Amino acid sequence: MSEQIRQIAARIKELREISGISAEELAREFNIPVEVYKEYESGNADIPVSFLYAIANKFKVTLTAILTGEEPKLRTYALVRKGKGVSVERRKEYKYQSLAYNFINKKAEPFLVVVDPDPEDSPVSFNFHPGQEFNYVLEGTLKIIIDGHELILNEGDSIYFDSGYKHGMKAMNGKQAKFLAVIF
Secondary structure, three states: HHHHHHHHHHHHHHHHHHHOOOOOHHHHOOOOHHEEEEHHHHHOOOHHHHHHHHHHHOOOOOHHHHHHOOOOOEEEOOOOOOOOOEEEOOOOOEEEEEEOOOOOOOOOEEEHHHHHEOOOOOOOOOEEOOOOEEEEEEEEEEEEEEEEEEEEEOOEEEEEEEOOOOEEEOOOOOEEEEEEEEEE
């Protein structure tokens, strides 16, 4: 795994240890196998953004603090130039870029998400997290499955949904899809 993922994993472990919670307790709370949790914390496995968001909420820290090791400082506005958001390296099919990483007390987390194409018959990766989510397709075609409902979104289409339901996305037509995701 990348050095960035190892650093994020170390921050998660430190938050858990400072709080006096065992890995087993936290795995139970997040309803994931303890082996999966320990892989996240070791930095040897991809860490879903939904999990990072849940950890941030659990320990009452910002997602930025988990991603970068620094607390956001800006209060009036936060400008992020094209391609300069904080990248969240994850698995091959999703690339996240935080677009408001340095703004303090955010009410939402905006991301630019790029989904690389996979073979049409490959499975969709699912996740869920507390809150709501808004997605706006900027480029390409995106298949989104929410709680078993399959939808196709094209450039300019948007969707708002309860992100507590299992959901996943997949780029279609053998081309990359790019969308704005805002998590509330």
